[in-house]
Amino acid sequence: MLGKAWQFARRHKTKIAAVSAITGGLVLAGKLAESKFKQWQEEETRKMLEQIKKQHHYENTEKTSNETLKSLFPALIKTIEKSLDSEPILERIKNQTGNKIELWNELKVLSFARALAMIITGTQLVLLLKLQLNILSGILYIKQPSQVLSSRLQERFMALSQNFISFSVPKICEQIREKMIQLLALSLKEKFTITQLEAFFQTTLLQLDLPGFQKLIIAPDGDHISQPLNPDEHLLLDDLINNIVELLEHEDYAKIFRIGLQTSLSNVFDYLAESYLSHESYKENGLRSEVRLPVAKLIPILNQSITVYQSVLHALIKHYTIREYSANIYESFCQAPPDAIAKPSLSTLWPF
Template sequence: MFSSIRGFLGRHKRKFIISGMVVGGAVLVVRYVGHKLEQWREEETTEILERAQRRSHFESTERTCDQTIVSLAPTVQETICGLTDTDRIVEQLKTAQPDQKLELWAQLKVLTFTRACVLAYGGAMLVATLRVQLSVIGGYMYQDHAGPGRVSSALQESYLSLCHHFLSHGVKELCTLIQDKVVAATRNLSLKQKLTLQDVEQLFWTIQAQVATDTLEPLRNMSRYVLLPALDALSYNLSDHDSEVLARIAAETADILDSDEVASVASSSVAHAFSALIDGLCEGFCAVRSSKESLNDPVPGHSRAPPRPNGTLPFSHPNAVLMPLAKLIPLVNSVIHNFISGDRQAPWLYHHLINDKFKVLSANIYEAFCQKP
């Protein structure tokens, strides 16, 4: 029997060898595939956990950013209102001599439109700066989990304080630039000149166009207005290592702030702010439609409908209402007052804070700096 078994094995030796190789290879392949699947699952789990951790850290950074913006808003608002003090001019008008009133009205006209424009630009610049800064330092801090000690608390504080330049100098420079454009755009507007809402909107577009063509246009040279100059930034009492890191981060932040992407998002946010201002003025134009004085001279092409049987005037489109500049200026001031003292916190910043483009921008910056070597 053993001889027959040996004979059988001898006759089929090659088949057994090949079958063994096939089975052994299959076992190795199965084990290799199983190992790779397990490795892939571990990598996927790690990546999911890292994404969740980054998401949680970013959301925390976003909340901190919003709180920081809202906390700095009153200081920026106070600075802007102080530089464009219309209340002082209004008080002077009450006691001024007739020959002084024309000059005071000219000042009031310039300061009123300047304040409206500076609030729109300043709000966008403040939000853009802090979203960029918090996203950059947030990315560095996330990396710091892997290599502790790279971003010290002193470095973080010094870096975030760079934007205080905007409060002390940038806002003043912004006001000066925009005031020059307002003077040029409103030079030929007399107090008796009547404007439609569309005319007012066109006036704001003219100011924006003139600002956009200036060599110091704020949205494309944002770092000039909002960040402390590099040499001054290095005057902080930091270690040599932290000074080097601060110089690098500050340079990276300046490059981001002056990029086309940030300028585009900020420009879009400024446009939303002006739209909100026009919407506020629209309510004012609608409110005066029942005034006989405001409806005496309808706009060409817009006929005035006769009164209704109950004596009330029918609805008139805001663009069918003419308002003298002397009445428009107090209306603009009233709308601005609502923007800076509304029910919500920092209402003049509201349209910038909820701008999804800013949020997407900050998320992209954070993600890039999280993975930066």
């Protein structure tokens, strides 16, 4: 029996060797494929966990920025109220001291300017803080904080928002007021529908020096800065600020800013619409488009329009386009090389 098996093996040794080689190769290939599949699974799991970690980090950044804005906006409104203070004129009108028409015309200028100032500087503040926090968070995500950005350096960088409120907003308010003096050749008796009033605001926005306002965003350090930086930290701070400046000058930011302005303007006009809806002529025919209010009646309403700042802020931070822009800024800085604070490739930002 063994002899026959031996003879069979000798006659077919080439075929047996080939079959053995093929079988062995298949086993080896199977093990290699299994190993590669396991590596792929591990890599995909790692990527998924990294994405979850990054998403959680970004969501915390957004939450922090929104809470910070809620604390900064009252300071912004207070600065606008101080820069475009209407109380002395209201007091003089109330006490009937001075030329009544002149006082009402001064109040007209301030009222329109206050509404525009909130629309413009409110939008600027939201976008500035979004840029600051997403740049900072992106850098900190790929680095250990102690290795690159000291706490005092982070404080100085984040102080840009407070500096904007303290130093830039009064300048912007004054420029808006001066422009309103030129543009508001309106009789106190002149009447506007809500559509006509909105068209006037839209035209006014186009005539304001918005690019000039953008250049005022980066303001000098204020008196509240107490901890000096060492030379290396100054260089890092300059890099961070230069990133902000480059992004402010990019066309994507200009588009986002315009979207923000329209969002803010829309919320202010939601507030103004309530006055039109409460007017007698609306109650009579139910057509808001036919309600016309005189400028004299619009002045006190516009003067108080800055009280709706919470609604404006909420609309801005919830706007999909602004959130998408923030996410892309964060993602761009998360991809920076680990040995430097690199500027993002602007081509990676959200295309419009």
